[in-house]
Amino acid sequence: MSDPHPARIPSLVKKYLMAVSGFVFTLFVLGHMLGNLQIFAGSPGPINRYSDFLHSLGELLWLVRLFLIGCLVVHVWMAILLTRENRRARGPGYVKDVTVQASLASRTMIWSGGVIFAFLIIHLADYTLQTTHPIFKSLEYVENGRRLHDVYAMVLVGFSNPAFAAFYVFAVGLLCLHLSHGVSSMFQTLGVRNEKWRGWLNHAAIAYGLLIFLGFVSVPVSVQMSLHSARPLLPVQTVLSQVETANKAWSADTPTPVVVNYFLPADNASTSAPAPSATSVKGF
Numbered sequence: 450m451s452d453p454h455p456a457r458i459p460s461l462v463k464k465y466l467m468a469v470s471g472f473v474f475t476l477f478v479l480g481h482m483l484g485n486l487q488i489f490a491g492s493p494g495p496i497n498r499y500s501d502f503l504h505s506l507g508e509l510l511w512l513v514r515l516f517l518i519g520c521l522v523v524h525v526w527m528a529i530l531l532t533r534e535n536r537r538a539r540g541p542g543y544v545k546d547v548t549v550q551a552s553l554a555s556r557t558m559i560w561s562g563g564v565i566f567a568f569l570i571i572h573l574a575d576y577t578l579q580t581t582h583p584i585f586k587s588l589e590y591v592e593n594g595r596r597l598h599d600v601y602a603m604v605l606v607g608f609s610n611p612a613f614a615a616f617y618v619f620a621v622g623l624l625c626l627h628l629s630h631g632v633s634s635m636f637q638t639l640g641v642r643n644e645k646w647r648g649w650l651n652h653a654a655i656a657y658g659l660l661i662f663l664g665f666v667s668v669p670v671s672v673q674m675s676l677h678s679a680r681p682l683l684p685v686q687t688v689l690s691q692v693e694t695a696n697k698a699w700s701a702d703t704p705t706p707v708v709v710n711y712f713l714p715a716d717n718a719s720t721s722a723p724a725p726s727a728t729s730v731k732g733f
């Protein structure tokens with residue numbers, strides 16, 4: 450398929466648009482990763498309150514979402530236009546120049562970007578729209594008489610499935626590869642990667658990708674290894690078995706709130722969580 454308006458957007462503008470929209474995601478993933486790390490706070494409270502706070506922003510949250518969607522459209526669109534432009538410039542008789550050592554990340558940018566995009570759709574269907582399992586919407590966390598959505602339980606249940614956890618590790622690995630090359634290209638496009646700084650900036654970009662990778666994968670890996678079992682929380686398996694029992698009794702026709710009890714009996718006094726409501730997770 451040919452580009453309908455090949456000359457409308459100059460290449461440099463396309464590269465700038467790629468760099469700026471990419472920069473927005475570079476910051477977004479850092480913020481999201483730091484938010485996720487609250488799962489290690491020793492209680493489901495912090496991540497559930499954080500999610501509740503984000504949802505309480507209402508219209509502001511929607512403005513941010515629309516801005517992110519706009520950046521995503523621009524980023525993907527410019528990536529497609531620039532890839533086509535590069536292929537056209539090489540022509541059909543293009544022979545690979547073996548003297549040019551392009552990195553794995555740079556050669557696979559369009560493919561890693563495509564997989565990350567597919568991952569994002571699945572991720573939103575799973576945790577934001579909560580369409581992959583009907584019980585997700587009913588998970589509630591009770592704290593000082595307030596009922597919050599239990600994001601913590603949703604994440605534990607999701608990553609208790611080894612295939613799902615492995616898919617996340619794979620997708621986040623690609624994200625790290627994509628980010629490390631994307632960040633160093635961004636420095637190039639914005640004109641800050643001169644000969645003096647080139648090596649240092651390239652290393653900084655790789656370190657950033659690695660940091661994001663470790664921060665994100667720590668969540669599925671820790672669930673798979675049941676590392677959330679330390680006091681005062683009940684072991685992951687006990688929490689999951691409560692959800693599974695609730696899941697057996699739960700019906701989409703008459704959805705009832707599912708409240709997990711996370712705390713050992715002595716700790717219940719500090720929360721107003723009711724006694725264990727039910728119990729583990731089939732088919733996740």
Ligand code: HEM
Nearest residue numbers: 481485500514569572576577600604617624665666668669
């Ligand atoms: C282990 C890795 C991850 C975990 C545990 C995780 C967890 C979550 C959860 C629980 C939500 C729903 C938050 C809520 O409704 O309160 C969410 C939303 C989201 N996540 Fe992730 N996430 C991970 C990785 C990623 C990655 C790598 C990306 C980007 C490529 C990403 C992009 C998003 C976006 C765009 C949303 C929607 C935010 C909104 O509702 O406006 N996530 N994530």
